Amino acid sequence: EIVLTQSPGTLSLSPGERATLSCRASQSVSSSYLAWYQQKPGQVPRLLIYGASSRPTGIPDRFSGRGSGTDFTLTISRLEPEDFAVYYCQQYGNSPLTFGGGTKVEIK
């Protein structure tokens, strides 16, 4: 099973600042099958990034993903008020599919 470790656990930033979230895998993620989700309290997770760097239709371009192998990053270029939430990474290249423990982005 691939274990995903996200860091930091909590990121305290102000609107307009840049957020950089890390997801490290215990072994290489096949074909960069790495996704990022955003979840707000009481809501369903929303897909932000798939294939490590691709954005689904409708996701703002301030969200970007990069990485390969075991190290992946989600960057939010300029935080908007609606971006304060919990972010999860998920690998879907190997069964069982696994999620990271999450990074909470909170308002400083």
Add this chain to the structure above:
Amino acid sequence: QVQLQQWGAGLLKPSETLSLTCGVYGGSFSGYYWTWIRQTPGKGLEWIGEINHSGTTNYNPSLKSRVTISVDTSKNQFSLRLSSVTAADTAVYYCARRLDIWGQGTMVTVSS
């Protein structure tokens, strides 16, 4: 616009079987993996397993002995059964099209 709508019992007693169904509306059922995921405050998000339109399944080894995922292509539905539940199975259960479209979630509580 594909939407997933899920339903099933939300309160179970220990040793009972959890049963949830997810309907897929507004899009193709074929060509995708249909997934069950659960979320708890303590363990976060946990992938339970998935099925495609042909009935091919993949299960999380940690739950495999108790899980059955099935599909009814005539109704565009897929279902989850989790047997012998305990308090540790208390969670919000989600159905999802692999990656991008999620159901609304069902809070399942196991309590005597």
